[in-house]
Amino acid sequence: MAHRKKVLFKYIILGDSGVGKTCLMNQYVQKRFDKTYKATIGADFLTKDVMMDDKLVTLQIWDTAGQEKFQSLGQAFYRGADVCMLVYDMTNPKSFDNLEHWRTDFLHNASPPDPDNFPFIVLGNKADLEADRKVPKHKALTWIKSKGPKPLPYFETSAKDATRVEAAFLEAAQLALEQVSQEKDDYFPDTINLSQPATRRNAEPAGCC
Amino acid sequence: MALNIDQTKFLEEAMRKVKEQAFYMKHAMDNEDLKGTLTHASDMLRELRTGLLTPKSYYELYMKVLDELRYVEDYFTGLQKQGKPVVELYEKVQSCGNVLPRLYLLITVAGVYIKSLEAPARDILKDLVEMSKGVQHPMRGLFLRNYLSQVSRDKLPDVGTPYEGEEGGSVQDAYEFILQNFSEANRLWCRMQQQPTNAHNKEKKRREKERQELRILVGTNLVRLSQLQGVEAATYKEHILPRLLEQVVQCKDTLAQSYLMECIVQVFGDEFHIATLDLFLAACTQLKEKVNVRAILEGVMDRLATFAEANPAAIPPHLRTFDMFNTCVSKLLVERPGYSVVEVLRLQASLLNYALHSFPGNLEYLNLCLGNCATALADKRAAHQEQAVIVAPLPFALDSEGVEVVERLLTLPLACLALKVLELPHFASLLEFLPWASRRQVGVTLLQAVYNSRAKLSNLESVEKLLEMVVPVIKEEPPSVLGSEEAQALRRQQNGERGVEDAEEEDETGASRSRGGGCTGSTENGKARRLEEEQLLLGRLVHVMASPDTDMHFRFLAVARRHFSEAPKDRFQYTFPPLVLATLQLVRRVRRREVAAEGADGNQEGDTQGGRAASEGASEQVAVEDGNGVLGLKKRDVPGMQFGCRKLFQAVHEMLTSLAPHFANLALKLFLEAAQAADRCEADAFKLISYEFVTQAFLLYEDEVTDSKTQIRALTAMIGTLLQARHFDESDYDALSTKVTQYAAKLLKKPDQCRMVALASHLFFVGRADEPGHYHDPKRVIECLQRSVKTADMCMASSQHMHLFVEVLNHYLYFYECGCPTVTEKYLSALVAFINDKRNEAALVGGGPAEGSSRAAEIEAYYKNTLDYIRLKKTQTDNKELADRFSAIQV
């Protein structure tokens, strides 16, 4: 039964094109950084196993396309997300302004059971370009405070030199861990369905697992 | 609508079944029941065979299934860890009944198989990509291949992975696998369009929409290729891009070509593009007619330009990327004669933009693009005119889109080029195709760019050219030769749906009639403000012109003047003052040359009668009358210099004379400036000129200045000018001073009279009594002062008299101190006594604190200070004579 006990957290990374979503994921999962831009098309995940409180947790990290023309099939993959990471580029004010849009879009399409307390985490990326910074820190702080009963966790990261990348992903896992008690939409038969052909079952379904 | 409801229903039903089967599947797993697991998994996967769902709904279902397949993968991994050979699973799964569920399961097992390193990645992947051909239904096939791509993502025998090796394969196997999966996916995707339909338009549209939605499933394969660590630029060039391009060109599908080319640009890195630009561009010219090649080219150019800006010298110059793009564009134009002229212009605009960013300062490239546009438009115009003989009576004009592109083409290079645009011969020729309002806009941008660049205009040709280019800023549009209806039709065509200002201007009268005040007022204000800004901007141009040669500099100004004079007269107020002031500044330089030449001649006024100027070249050009113009000048030459101070003053005179009827106050002020400049020339010869300028100012004062405040300002300026003048003949000075005093005495308001007459008194006693060479007429001084006292006494009613008295007292003191003989201690003592009387009177009448106490206190303080000053002077020891004189005053 070990395989069923494994905990899986689904992360969704959202943000404008070019903010560094792919780079953040690659840095965290593969410890790699690529300085040329390569667009992401659609949505795609990488997984990474981490130990949390002596438990093995698999992180399924969904990287998404920031460019609209590369997002044709919709947001079905938002469903069942445990954490959403909102990323902007500190050197690009527009990407910060759009965070609100990404957040609303997520809540709308993922329809989590308790939207007000859904764990978001905000990343101001490209911290290595401090000299070109265009979004003042206080603006980010004001925004994260306005988004719920508690301020959203906020990290200034650099996918380039790995600054605070690990910390941000672990904080996200911690948040998910606190949420995990809320079960996802698992299927339970209305009645124990005995009409299932016997050949397909060796034993009675136990009703719950 | 019905479709949406059905979709929800179908999707819900399918989802329910998936969840149900997944439930039993997991149950079977818990019971270590492999067969049951496979059966339920298979039943779950069977839902993906549905033909009822739209791509988006199918995607939702697919996502759900993928979630569940993760459990299958974990289960298989568990079995493998327990020692079960994966090959057994691999074979067992192949016996699953239905092809689609079988392939999904197979791919899932294969993932575990490869990961276990029990089988070589290469062979397994080859197997899978081949077997997936078993699903030929486009949508199902595309999703299946997407799953294959997703599962294999981290199991490719790429460089540095555990799957690479003798057996497992190399990066070559990795990209071969992806390329094949991509080709198959693309084939399925293109086939959707070719599926037989009853050629119903609606059906076609729907299919097209579905294809649009599914495109990412094809594109992700390209992302996979770009993620391979082992692929270097050379490999990409040799083995990957050619295959991709072949696929793109061969599929002959407009949608696929547009999308995939764009993906290639976005998905692969800059270095790869630089290495393969020729290949890529060659493919661009082989695409279907309807593909928007410009968008694709712009994509590459933007990338390369951004890259070049961030990494200068990263693109080797020998690549000549601009030439490559240019060749590609030329080829397109030849091969696609159907392109509209606007599309041609847009292509050139993209090219120009690329040149600007990647090769800043390369005028040749820019000129080439502009020239291409000019040629295209000239051809078009020629064709139009040929036709016009038969049908169209309208002259050739761009439509609104064309106007917009040409405006952009001309504006883009300005910020970076500024005055260098004058070196682009095609800039001006292209400008001609624009309607007036757009040319004006370009002109304004050009002027701003020139000022920002701080460049100077230093030769006549550039001055002429630049002014020619900004003619629409200077002038109104000349009346059209067309009938008004035709002209309107033309305008409509040019304005299109862009509510450009011209359209605004046109309906203004109409608007004011129908909508009444408020709204129109604000547009009118806006228009006036815009005009003012533009004209001020234009005026600044005068200061951009500079030449070390004063003759040349004057010619520049003359050219500017010729242009500015053609403007509507109400604009003179902005453009003439800078011209006049610049000319007066030039006078100083010219005068220095003259003085130097006079010194060298050794005779100061000798050649006043000297012969006519050797060169008359610029005479008519600047409308300077030779010899005896208004100023009654006589010519005198400095060798090698054509325009002496006199000519400059002549020009100033003419300018001010044309300004005067419309802007009297401004002209008055400038006449006085000119008078001062002439006086500063420090030679008797200019006193007549100076006198003439002052006279003109006086005439303007008499005829045009009526408002009190303006009169006072004008008089103050006149007095100031006269006081500074050093070279008037005594009789002239006397006449002018008398005039000013008369003006002052005639002012409407008594306090104004009092003050200005007192001020004018200074004209009659310049400097101190013991200073020689100054004009001194003591009698007139005391007359003025006495008159001021009298006038002040008439201001009792307004109770301003006290202040005026003290003011006049101060004037008296000044002259007393200077030693003006008519101003004696007798007058001073009397005035002090007189003021004291008035004060007592006021106190008796009860002008207590009620009467503006703070003002009264102020006057008191002023008076007290004045008296203190007298007392101080009495005790002054370092000037015994002065102390004695002051002692005579009774306070």
Ligand SMILES: Nc1nc2c(ncn2[C@@H]2O[C@H](COP(=O)(O)OP(=O)(O)OP(=O)(O)O)[C@@H](O)[C@H]2O)c(=O)[nH]1
């Ligand atoms: N200096 C710096 N550059 C970064 C950083 N993170 C990303 N970049 C660069 O930013 C560009 C975009 O990064 P990506 O990760 O591809 O951006 P994205 O958000 O995935 O973009 P889309 O896939 O289009 O949505 C790349 O050129 C990266 O090299 C960072 O922390 N510092």
Ligand SMILES: [Mg+2]
């Ligand atoms: Mg990305």
